[in-house]
Amino acid sequence: MTPSDRNPSAQAVLFGLPATTLALMLIFLAGVDSVGTILFVGRDLGRELNPVMAWLYSQGPAPFVLIKLFITALCVQWIVRRENHPYARLASLVGLTIYIPIVGLHIVNNCVLASLT
Numbered sequence: 001m002t003p004s005d006r007n008p009s010a011q012a013v014l015f016g017l018p019a020t021t022l023a024l025m026l027i028f029l030a031g032v033d034s035v036g037t038i039l040f041v042g043r044d045l046g047r048e049l050n051p052v053m054a055w056l057y058s059q060g061p062a063p064f065v066l067i068k069l070f071i072t073a074l075c076v077q078w079i080v081r082r083e084n085h086p087y088a089r090l091a092s093l094v095g096l097t098i099y100i101p102i103v104g105l106h107i108v109n110n111c112v113l114a115s116l117t
Helices: 019-042 051-058 061-081 086-116
Strands: none
Touching: 019 051, 019 061, 019 086, 051 061, 061 086
16 A cells, blocks of 8 residues: 555554544644643752753743644644654653653652642
8 A cells, every 4th residue: 555545534553542642642742841840840859950951940830832733743743744654653652751740749759749738
């Protein structure tokens, strides 16, 4: 089957999810990670480990969130456009593998800290 034989209205599926659903999940997780980082670093309870993002955070929360979401959107757009490519599947798996534990840590950290105050 060649790419021209594909049904253009058929939705690509990555890990049992439509590619657009996976894309929205990754962007949502990136947004939650951004907010969690701002709350955690803003309270002087930790620091941003990525040096580039740490520099962006030093420029203010708005540039930090906007650039982070822009970069994530570019990556997600690449994944969605190449949904049938094995590297797109790998990239989406890596994105979920990174973001889900980080978001979980943000939730736990912020809930624990909220209960201590």
